[in-house]
Amino acid sequence: xxxxxxxxxxxxxxxxxxxxxxxxxxxxxxxxxxxxxxxxxxxxxxxxxxxxxxxxxxxxxxxxxxxxxxxxxxxxxxxxxxxxxxxxxxxxxxxxxxxxxxxxxxxxxxxxxxxxxxxxxxxxxxxxxxxxxxxxxxxxxxxxxxxxxxxxxxxxxxxxxxxxxxxxxxxxxxxxxxxxxxxxxxxxxxxxxxxxxxxxxxxxxxxxxxxxxxxxxxxxxxxxxxxxxxxxxxxxxxxxxxxxxxxxxxxxxxxxxxxxxxxxxxxxxxxxxxxxxxxxxxxxxxxxxxxxxxxxxxxxxxxxxxxxxxxxxxxxxxxxxxxxxxxxxxxxxxxxxxxxxxxxxxxxxxxxxxxx
Amino acid sequence: xxxxxxxxxxxxxxxxxxxxxxxxxxxxxxxxxxxxxxxxxxxxxxxxxxxxxxxxxxxxxxxxxxxxxxxxxxxxxxxxxxxxxxxxxxxxxxxxxxxxxxxxxxxxxxxxxxxxxxxxxxxxxxxxxxxxxxxxxxxxxxxxxxxxxxxxxxxxxxxxxxxxxxxxxxxxxxxxxxxxxxxxxxxxxxxxxxxxxxxxxxxxxxxxxxxxxxxxxxxxxxxxxxxxxxxxxxxxxxxxxxxxxxxxxxxxxxxxxxxxxxxxxxxxxxxxxxxxxxxxxxxx
Numbered sequence: 001x002x003x004x005x006x007x008x009x010x011x012x013x014x015x016x017x018x019x020x021x022x023x024x025x026x027x028x029x030x031x032x033x034x035x036x037x038x039x040x041x042x043x044x045x046x047x048x049x050x051x052x053x054x055x056x057x058x059x060x061x062x063x064x065x066x067x068x069x070x071x072x073x074x075x076x077x078x079x080x081x082x083x084x085x086x087x088x089x090x091x092x093x094x095x096x097x098x099x100x101x102x103x104x105x106x107x108x109x110x111x112x113x114x115x116x117x118x119x120x121x122x123x124x125x126x127x128x129x130x131x132x133x134x135x136x137x138x139x140x141x142x143x144x145x146x147x148x149x150x151x152x153x154x155x156x157x158x159x160x161x162x163x164x165x166x167x168x169x170x171x172x173x174x175x176x177x178x179x180x181x182x183x184x185x186x187x188x189x190x191x192x193x194x195x196x197x198x199x200x201x202x203x204x205x206x207x208x209x210x211x212x213x214x215x216x217x218x219x220x221x222x223x224x225x226x227x228x229x230x231x232x233x234x235x236x237x238x239x240x241x242x243x244x245x246x247x248x249x250x251x252x253x254x255x256x257x258x259x260x261x262x263x264x265x266x267x268x269x270x271x272x273x274x275x276x277x278x279x280x281x282x283x284x285x286x287x288x289x290x291x292x293x294x295x296x297x298x299x300x301x302x303x304x305x306x307x308x309x310x311x312x313x314x315x316x317x318x319x320x321x322x323x324x325x326x327x328x329x330x331x332x333x334x335x336x337x338x339x340x341x342x343x344x345x346x347x348x349x350x351x352x353x354x355x356x
Numbered sequence: 357x358x359x360x361x362x363x364x365x366x367x368x369x370x371x372x373x374x375x376x377x378x379x380x381x382x383x384x385x386x387x388x389x390x391x392x393x394x395x396x397x398x399x400x401x402x403x404x405x406x407x408x409x410x411x412x413x414x415x416x417x418x419x420x421x422x423x424x425x426x427x428x429x430x431x432x433x434x435x436x437x438x439x440x441x442x443x444x445x446x447x448x449x450x451x452x453x454x455x456x457x458x459x460x461x462x463x464x465x466x467x468x469x470x471x472x473x474x475x476x477x478x479x480x481x482x483x484x485x486x487x488x489x490x491x492x493x494x495x496x497x498x499x500x501x502x503x504x505x506x507x508x509x510x511x512x513x514x515x516x517x518x519x520x521x522x523x524x525x526x527x528x529x530x531x532x533x534x535x536x537x538x539x540x541x542x543x544x545x546x547x548x549x550x551x552x553x554x555x556x557x558x559x560x561x562x563x564x565x566x567x568x569x570x571x572x573x574x575x576x577x578x579x580x581x582x583x584x585x586x587x588x589x590x591x592x593x594x595x596x597x598x599x600x601x602x603x604x605x606x607x608x609x610x611x612x613x614x615x616x617x618x619x620x621x622x623x624x625x626x627x628x629x630x631x632x633x634x635x636x637x638x639x640x
Binding site: 076082086101150 | 532533535536537538539540541542543546550551554555
């Protein structure tokens with residue numbers, strides 16, 4: 001089922017949590033609402049679920065306006081960051097809850113409930129744990145129970161609020177992959193909230209980037225990562241080095257590199273901000289007389305990609321660079337070593353547009 | 357952190373033996389003098405003239421009336437305060453509204469006001485010369501010096517117990533389980549019965565228990581509104597005083613022993629609940 005959000009705003013007293021947000025989610029799509037805390041992403045999710053009422057605007061499921069409908073009437077599967085499992089019920093009863101509270105006329109028979117619950121538990125790979133209580137499960141298992149519970153009512157849409165936020169890194173990664181597979185199998189229209197850009201980029205079909213109560217950018221992970229339309233998007237998606245610079249004759253000098261400013265991004269000459277991804281910083285040994293002098297301050301070589309922190313120029317501003325292990329080996333970098341750096345690529349935004 | 361705690365306990369354990377023994381001894385002595393001795397005295401006095409005389413005290417119809425009245429007052433006040441306490445803590449813990457902190461303060465009021473004042477207030481409001489007095493007399497409703505007054509005074513004195521117990525518990529548990537239940541299609545009532553109530557049951561029981569102990573034991577507030585009519589408006593605590601003033605020590609202590617036993621039973625149940633509660637709160 002598709003979800004349509006039209007001109008939704010939400011005020012909490014004097015605080016604006018959402019400011020005229022519109023978004024369409026296509027049937028079967030997996031969409032990430034990504035943004036820093038306070039950006040309004042969770043409020044938007046809760047409005048879609050019916051847990052909050054928008055101050056203005058509408059929420060439509062499959063063309064039907066549900067704005068006035070309560071949480072109970074919307075048939076959404078909701079998964080909470082902290083699982084919100086019924087702590088006094090067994091895993092089985094947690095999953096069965098949504099079936100048991102159906103009106104008598106629609107309630108499945110006990111045998112059918114049993115079958116459906118066990119099928120769901122099998123789906124989330126927890127069949128041996130049916131009799132356990134939530135407190136006897138690990139975080140990852142609890143979240144899978146929460147997911148099975150949400151799926152039990154055969155929801156029209158699935159909403160997940162920071163579903164992996166409370167889990168450790170390894171479990172998070174596993175569960176992420178597993179959720180992606182599950183989604184591909186079930187084709188259930190799903191939205192999840194996250195502040196983790198890696199999670200959003202890896203998991204979602206489309207990423208909705210939010211900041212300050214508005215949607216900054218919507219696009220596929222590749223699109224938003226490669227073509228951020230705002231300085232916020234650039235800074236939020238992945239590590240980035242920020243340089244103040246000024247445009248002269250449609251060019252800027254950034255960190256030793258001369259970058260041509262694409263037509264239309266910055267109006268005329270003047271102050272601008274340049275963003276350079278760490279993997280777009282080139283490092284040379286002293287032999288090459290190109291780029292700006294810098295000193296290696298920190299080296300993190302554990303992992304496939306080495307992170308290097310360098311202080312550049314007279315003011316000693318720190319920048320971050322990334323390079324492959326082979327390259328690191330060839331350069332033979334040491335902390336304290338003087339080198340030269342150069343920006344290979346940069347993204348330029350006019351300084352006014354980057355005010356936030 | 358671990359290092360800090362071990363070193364702390366080492367310091368505590370390093371107190372000289374004589375000091376530790378003295379402190380423990382002092383605590384035991386104090387407890388014996390203030391609590392255990394009087395408790396023993398109650399039963400000793402009640403049984404002074406033998407078990408026969410003890411049970412004979414309960415043949416007095418006025419004693420039986422006092423016991424019945426105490427049970428009746430508690431049977432009305434405790435359920436009402438339970439409902440009120442659950443509603444108030446629900447409202448306070450789960451919603452934001454204007455005047456919330458005022459409500460929390462008001463709930464605590466009976467703890468800070470002398471029970472005698474509470475009783476007097478009801479006399480002032482519902483007594484013959486009180487605000488509603490003439491109207492009540494005209495309509496032949498008697499509140500003061502009758503059971504309704506006793507119930508009112510008891511409710512006033514005991515209403516914080518349940519709410520005080522539940523507010524922090526419900527605040528800690530938050531709304532998420534209820535939201536989950538609603539999203540799964542459960543009605544509000546069903547959500548309360550299947551999700552909220554099981555989560556607060558031990559805290560609720562604990563609150564009811566304390567509320568009941570206080571409701572049965574209350575003296576000051578009910579004393580003011582009772583009028584001390586024998587066989588009619590004397591609760592057990594009030595009747596103990598009357599018997600004592602009449603030098604009927606055996607009967608006075610016999611009735612007092614019932615209240616003391618109530619206290620002991622309450623303590624044991626409280627311990628049991630704390631034990632269960634402690635186990636339950638680690639769940640989830």
